[in-house]
Amino acid sequence: GENVEQHPSTLSVQEGDSAVIKCTYSDSASNYFPWYKQELGKRPQLIIDIRSNVGEKKDQRIAVTLNKTAKHFSLHITETQPEDSAVYFCAATPLGSGGYNKLIFGAGTRLAVHP
Amino acid sequence: GAVVSQHPSWVICKSGTSVKIECRSLDFQATTMFWYRQFPKQSLMLMATSNEGSKATYEQGVEKDKFLINHASLTLSTLTVTSAHPEDSSFYICSARDRVQGGVWGAFFGQGTRLTVV
Numbered sequence: 387g388e389n390v391e392q393h394p395s396t397l398s399v400q401e402g403d404s405a406v407i408k409c410t411y412s413d414s415a416s417n418y419f420p421w422y423k424q425e426l427g428k429r430p431q432l433i434i435d436i437r438s439n440v441g442e443k444k445d446q447r448i449a450v451t452l453n454k455t456a457k458h459f460s461l462h463i464t465e466t467q468p469e470d471s472a473v474y475f476c477a478a479t480p481l482g483s484g485g486y487n488k489l490i491f492g493a494g495t496r497l498a499v500h501p
Numbered sequence: 502g503a504v505v506s507q508h509p510s511w512v513i514c515k516s517g518t519s520v521k522i523e524c525r526s527l528d529f530q531a532t533t534m535f536w537y538r539q540f541p542k543q544s545l546m547l548m549a550t551s552n553e554g555s556k557a558t559y560e561q562g563v564e565k566d567k568f569l570i571n572h573a574s575l576t577l578s579t580l581t582v583t584s585a586h587p588e589d590s591s592f593y594i595c596s597a598r599d600r601v602q603g604g605v606w607g608a609f610f611g612q613g614t615r616l617t618v619v
Contacts, residue, residue, distance in 0.1 A: 387561075420608075429594065429610040430545070475544060488535060489596075489608060493544045 388413040388480040392492025399466050400500055407495045409476035410458040418479040419459045420489065421450060425472045433474075434461070466499045473497070503529050505597050507611025514585055514618055522580045522614045524595030530575040531597035535608060536568075539592040551578040585618040592616075 420435035557570035
């Protein structure tokens, strides 16, 4: 089955700097890659996603890139702010999941943005 | 936007009893819902995929008879933890996909249920 690895597990940056989180996946048939942000004690929130037919997607300060050949995708956050501090999860949807589009999550990255 | 409501938010039960957790899609129809388990400071582990009107599909290693899933309607799925033991204590969270918004592949999550078995 699909396996998603996420790095780093923790990331500390200064306010205004950029943050990059990387994920690799094992199932070459995976075709959808969302990123979720989870604040302490709250539910995960979808922040950006990308499909396998697109190489890059941007939404204001966040962007996601996908390299299908290498089977990895990355989350980029520019001009980080303290409110960006949270745990970020990447996920992949194996194509063979019976059409149900189940999500397999990475281990998470705890991002801390220091003022 | 799509709202998923999960109840209860927290529950404490005695060892050996059963606990039912509800997951509702409030403003959309969800043919498929997912149940996850999350340990402190860890990732979300998929337990099962719940399909309206049919049996749930469980992930490897998840006991079907212990974690009973029912998806009786397009807006409600339930997870029952039977004969709960302290090792079942965890954060259980559901998610659902909007059947109509085909372009929205991302799942929306409930607020989660913290189960403590004493």
